[in-house]
Amino acid sequence: MDEIAYMYHAIQLARKGCGWVNPNPMVGAVIVKDGKIIGQGYHKKYGELHAERNALENCQTPAIGATLYVTLEPCCHHGRTPPCTEAIIESGISRVVVGSYDPNPLVAGKGIGILRSHGIEVMENVVRDECDKLNKSFFHYIQNRTPYVVMKYAMTMDGKIATHTGRSQWITGSTARQRVHEDRHRYSAIMVGVGTILEDDPMLNCRLENGRNPLRIICDTSLRTPLQAKVVTTTDTASTLIATAMTDTNRHQPYLDAGCEIMVIPQKDNHIDLNSLMQRLGEKQIDSLLLEGGGTLNWSALQSCIVNKVQAYVAPKLFGGSGKTPVEGLGVDHPERAFLLSKPIITQIDEDILLESEVIWC
Numbered sequence: 001m002d003e004i005a006y007m008y009h010a011i012q013l014a015r016k017g018c019g020w021v022n023p024n025p026m027v028g029a030v031i032v033k034d035g036k037i038i039g040q041g042y043h044k045k046y047g048e049l050h051a052e053r054n055a056l057e058n059c060q061t062p063a064i065g066a067t068l069y070v071t072l073e074p075c076c077h078h079g080r081t082p083p084c085t086e087a088i089i090e091s092g093i094s095r096v097v098v099g100s101y102d103p104n105p106l107v108a109g110k111g112i113g114i115l116r117s118h119g120i121e122v123m124e125n126v127v128r129d130e131c132d133k134l135n136k137s138f139f140h141y142i143q144n145r146t147p148y149v150v151m152k153y154a155m156t157m158d159g160k161i162a163t164h165t166g167r168s169q170w171i172t173g174s175t176a177r178q179r180v181h182e183d184r185h186r187y188s189a190i191m192v193g194v195g196t197i198l199e200d201d202p203m204l205n206c207r208l209e210n211g212r213n214p215l216r217i218i219c220d221t222s223l224r225t226p227l228q229a230k231v232v233t234t235t236d237t238a239s240t241l242i243a244t245a246m247t248d249t250n251r252h253q254p255y256l257d258a259g260c261e262i263m264v265i266p267q268k269d270n271h272i273d274l275n276s277l278m279q280r281l282g283e284k285q286i287d288s289l290l291l292e293g294g295g296t297l298n299w300s301a302l303q304s305c306i307v308n309k310v311q312a313y314v315a316p317k318l319f320g321g322s323g324k325t326p327v328e329g330l331g332v333d334h335p336e337r338a339f340l341l342s343k344p345i346i347t348q349i350d351e352d353i354l355l356e357s358e359v360i361w362c
């Protein structure tokens with residue numbers, strides 16, 4: 001195996017932490033000596049050992065003189081775990097090959113600097129693009145302290161998310177829907193507007209075997225969520241947070257009794273202020289959020305500039321008529337004022353297509 005292959009192996013290991021490590025990054029590590037892998041590991045769960053320490057613990061022979069391949073710059077700070085740089089230095093590893101740089105202000109190049117100052121050879125940026133792809137949401141969260149927001153919707157080829165009678169199940173096929181559940185596992189929270197609760201009464205959970213349920217967030221300015229809604233009656237299986245502008249604690253009580261959390265957020269233009277909400281969610285360590293509509297909330301989210309990425313599933317169907325579209329609201333008045341997205345990554349998923357773009361201008 002060559003250097004690149006070892007790093008790809010470390011990336012595979014890192015992916016095993018998907019959905020379990022948030023708000024930490026996914027990290028994988030491989031230790032190689034005399035052309036043989038002597039230890040490997042990954043960051044398994046938030047609060048637990050980092051990838052490098054897991055790899056060192058798994059070493060079958062002493063790591064003196066070995067090379068460590070790690071997808072992210074080793075940390076050098078005391079967090080929930082001691083610094084990885086200390087463990088690397090103590091182990092006698094003589095060379096470290098790094099994929100991504102860690103933008104955490106507590107690390108940010110200092111990890112690499114410490115290793116070098118101890119005479120360890122460090123090679124940077126190896127398979128960096130692939131390593132960076134693992135942790136888009138972590139990079140955003142650690143620098144902004146707000147969640148990385150992905151606006152996701154499924155529409156027909158004539159741009160409808162529902163028929164004129166309001167029916168939306170199902171637009172895409174089962175494989176595309178499975179993919180959505182993988183994202184519900186990956187991201188820390190899922191958010192919808194109260195309109196979606198009133199119309200569809202969704203569960204908003206992750207229906208993968210061994211999947212993790214995201215925190216369900218309902219944007220509900222005037223507290224209209226029915227107490228019989230599934231998101232309210234199933235808090236024993238998945239947590240629900242209702243973000244509202246209603247300050248009357250008597251109105252909060254029935255939701256609190258049902259096990260929901262209430263977050264009071266100031267109002268802006270008759271809706272809760274989404275920028276304040278994102279700040280508060282960041283304080284709760286929500287690093288990533290899947291925005292699943294509806295169109296009114298999507299419009300507010302774009303106007304508030306909180307959307308980082310758009311995921312549009314497109315199904316080969318046409319609904320016609322006055323069915324809803326993914327982004328409602330007033331809309332822009334001129335093509336020049338459009339929200340601009342990056343060149344999409346296109347993935348065919350059976351009969352459907354997934355288009356993924358970063359928001360580059362809002």
Ligand code: AOF
Nearest residue numbers: 027043050051074075079080081084104
């Ligand atoms: C690494 N290897 O596997 C991970 C790193 O609170 P802690 O102790 O878990 O530290 C979290 C921070 O450490 C996180 O924000 C990121 O900068 C880094 N994560 N670093 O060397 C790992 N998960």
Ligand code: ZN
Nearest residue numbers: 050074075084
């Ligand atoms: Zn570490």
